[in-house]
Amino acid sequence: MIALIFFSALLWDKAQAWGFKDGVLHNSIWLERAAGVYHRESRSGKYQLTYAEAKAVCEYEGGHLATYQQLEAARKIGFHVCAAGWMAKGRVGYPIVKAGANCGFGKTGIVDYGIRLNRSERWDAYCYNPNGKECGGVFTDSKHVFKSPGYPNEYENDQICYWHIRVNYGQLIHLQFLEFDVEDDTACMADFLEIYDSYDDINGFVGRFCGDELPDDIISTGNVMTLKFLTDASVTAGGFQIRYTTMDTPSKSSDGKNTTSQGKTNFLSGKFGIM
Numbered sequence: 001m002i003a004l005i006f007f008s009a010l011l012w013d014k015a016q017a018w019g020f021k022d023g024v025l026h027n028s029i030w031l032e033r034a035a036g037v038y039h040r041e042s043r044s045g046k047y048q049l050t051y052a053e054a055k056a057v058c059e060y061e062g063g064h065l066a067t068y069q070q071l072e073a074a075r076k077i078g079f080h081v082c083a084a085g086w087m088a089k090g091r092v093g094y095p096i097v098k099a100g101a102n103c104g105f106g107k108t109g110i111v112d113y114g115i116r117l118n119r120s121e122r123w124d125a126y127c128y129n130p131n132g133k134e135c136g137g138v139f140t141d142s143k144h145v146f147k148s149p150g151y152p153n154e155y156e157n158d159q160i161c162y163w164h165i166r167v168n169y170g171q172l173i174h175l176q177f178l179e180f181d182v183e184d185d186t187a188c189m190a191d192f193l194e195i196y197d198s199y200d201d202i203n204g205f206v207g208r209f210c211g212d213e214l215p216d217d218i219i220s221t222g223n224v225m226t227l228k229f230l231t232d233a234s235v236t237a238g239g240f241q242i243r244y245t246t247m248d249t250p251s252k253s254s255d256g257k258n259t260t261s262q263g264k265t266n267f268l269s270g271k272f273g274i275m
């Protein structure tokens with residue numbers, strides 16, 4: 001019976017791994033990592049990249065535009081994005097795993113727009129980078145201190161880290177920033193740390209942080225949280241140390257200012273708002 005409940009919980013998690021973010025349907029981050037293929041859009045939003053720009057975006061991050069075959073291989077293990085992007089050789093398309101009325105014409109597979117004669121058309125990009133340096137992990141301890149890779153040395157370029165925290169059901173996660181120094185950028189697009197009040201990087205976006213200002217404490221609304229740290233191809237900084245501790249769910253009568261959902265204070269102090 002217990003095993004059954006546990007299994008159901010796993011399935012539920014799997015279902016939760018799908019969701020909309022910035023108007024784009026994303027799949028689980030785990031699958032996205034496994035494939036080495038990822039979706040990129042312009043800093044100014046969806047469908048803004050010419051072929052040359054899309055190529056440059058991937059190369060800037062140490063990869064290259066994904067081939068049709070690479071995108072299809074990623075799709076086969078669950079990579080699903082509802083946004084057309086440039087692939088190698090000027091091809092445009094997007095990977096659909098789950099058929100839906102709103103995306104992919106109700107079919108699964110690569111929705112293929114073919115090789116575009118006009119390379120000035122603007123789409124997103126699908127990059128392939130099997131050498132992206134991965135880091136992070138899953139933590140279930142009652143407390144832990146996360147450090148950016150290499151800390152106390154500076155972190156490296158091209159880093160993609162996911163830390164997932166899962167504590168006992170009924171407990172909350174209290175994040176405290178001990179040190180914080182991440183390449184500063186007006187919209188935190190170069191290097192950034194994102195915090196999610198959920199077990200993926202889709203739901204419960206709390207904030208995106210960069211610079212050297214110490215963010216305020218954040219308290220989760222449930223027993224799971226995700227931290228995502230991305231760095232681009234140039235300029236590094238000191239990095240960070242973040243401690244989490246667990247706390248019991250406060251009783252309804254105690255309405256602590258800092259214990260409300262989404263950590264409002266922190267959201268406001270984040271340099272990058274929800275789009």
Ligand SMILES: [Ca+2]
Nearest residue numbers: 191232234235
């Ligand atoms: Ca950087």
